[in-house]
Amino acid sequence: MSHELSTMNPLKPLRAKVDDVKIEAEGVKTYTLSTEFPFLAEPGQFNMIGYPGVGEAPISLSAIVNDGSFKHTIKSVGRVTDFLKDFKKGDELFFRGPYGRSWPVKKAEKKDVLIIAGGVGLAPLRPVIQIVLKRREAFGEVSLIYGARNEKNMLFMDEFKIWEKDISLYITVDEVSDVSKSPHPPFTKGGRGGINIGLVTDLIDGMKIKPERAIAFVCGPEIMMRFICRGLIMHGMSQSSLYVSLERRMKCGIAQCGHCQHSGLFVCQDGPVFSYKEVCGLPDGVL
Ligand SMILES: Cc1cc2nc3c(=O)[nH]c(=O)nc-3n(C[C@H](O)[C@H](O)[C@H](O)COP(=O)(O)OP(=O)(O)OC[C@H]3O[C@@H](n4cnc5c(N)ncnc54)[C@H](O)[C@@H]3O)c2cc1C
Ligand code: FES
Incomplete structure (x- = not known):
């Protein structure tokens, strides 16, 4: 602050x-x-x-x-x-x-960075992309893996062309919508990975990840984050190199009211960004 x-x-x-x-x-x-x-x-x-x-x-x-x-x-x-x-x-x-606690961007320096988002979950990750683009030489390979229900639900599409000059984009939709009603022009077949139809988790399965030098920032529906984190662990990444942003209902935002408590953690103050190691398997969570 x-x-x-x-x-x-x-x-x-x-x-x-x-x-x-x-x-x-x-x-x-x-x-x-x-x-x-x-x-x-x-x-x-x-x-x-x-x-x-x-x-x-x-x-x-x-x-x-x-x-x-x-x-x-x-x-x-x-x-x-x-x-x-x-x-x-x-x-x-x-x-x-x-x-709240931020994405550990400093820890990502010199590493391969996987920025993985679903739906509106790209919003909290856009500042990370902006930092990476500003200081591109400080990071290794950087990939954005982003999925939305369809094009009409996809954020920041007009920025993809700028982003993909410096980072690899892997974009996927669950379904193809009626693009004529979309507020955006239809997809050009852009991005190094092209446009896919399927789940974000499918994209992860097909990626070549060097687990010892990779760090992942993941934001989206909790069920998506769970499968992404499990998939990345199957790729050999450790729980402490995976970061997620949790959503809980909040009132005070400063660890005073207890509304956001999740197994002893205040999501508003201890999070919303947590390492997967901190939150994986906690009671009443899906991670
Ligand atoms: C750290 C953090 C960051 C976020 N960032 C963003 C962001 O960048 N962009 C964004 O769009 N959203 C973001 N959200 C989500 C956003 O806070 C919620 O969508 C918002 O609080 C909804 O408030 P509302 O008053 O509009 O909706 P509400 O009227 O509170 O209803 C929202 C939904 O929750 C349901 N609901 C209502 N009451 C309860 C209850 N007691 N328990 C469970 N469900 C209930 C409703 O049925 C409805 O589906 C973030 C959330 C968190 C915790
Ligand atoms: S929102 Fe009040 S304790 Fe977190």
Whole structure:
């Protein structure tokens, strides 16, 4: 958290101005926000985003921009996120944060990096991709393995062409949708892996991974993360080289209320990013 923000009451929401709204996919928008205070965050951290009288929801940073602005990519699924979906440029919303533990990007230096995402799970990983692209020489082979239900549910498609200049893209959809109704142009057959139809786990099975020099950052539905992690372990990777981002319902965001507790861990503070070793096999989890 930046010094200015951390010295304030951590539960007091601050105003943020909506500078831009972009439709990413069906029911998903990216909001570019700015605040009068300097804002610093690490990739993988989240803000509690909300509005008085409506509530708050934990939302990851989907980009941290040098000029102090930041982005959130939000899928409308319920009370708070539905309320936010009609926000326009110039509107104000409220946020607290940034909170939580980030992806261990420093640990990934000199390693082959597997960035593996499903659906909206690409949002918390986009800041990692941005760091890799900025300091490409600091990392070994970098691959993005991304799956969504169909093209209409795929995030950041207009950035794939830029990303694939420096990292390998392996993209897959569960099904081919009616692309004529998609907010994006249909896929060009891009990416070094091309476009596949099938599950993200199928892509992992076919990959050549050097387990001793690889690290994986995985974000998506918990059941997907479980199968991905098991698949990577079959490739010889260790539990401590796999990282996942967990989702639990949250209230305070700062380890005070207990809402997000998962077998003694506070997902809001001890996570949301955990090594697989820390969370694998915990009671009441699916990992
Ligand atoms: C660390 C973290 C980061 C996240 N990052 C993002 C992100 O970048 N982008 C994004 O789109 N989402 C993200 N999420 C998910 C997001 O927080 C939720 O989708 C959001 O909280 C929904 O809030 P809501 O008020 O809109 O929906 P709600 O009204 O709370 O409903 C959301 C869904 O949960 C169900 N639900 C409601 N109450 C309960 C309950 N008590 N127990 C279980 N299920 C219930 C509802 O039926 C509905 O399907 C993140 C979550 C976490 C924990
Ligand atoms: S959200 Fe309150 S303890 Fe984590």
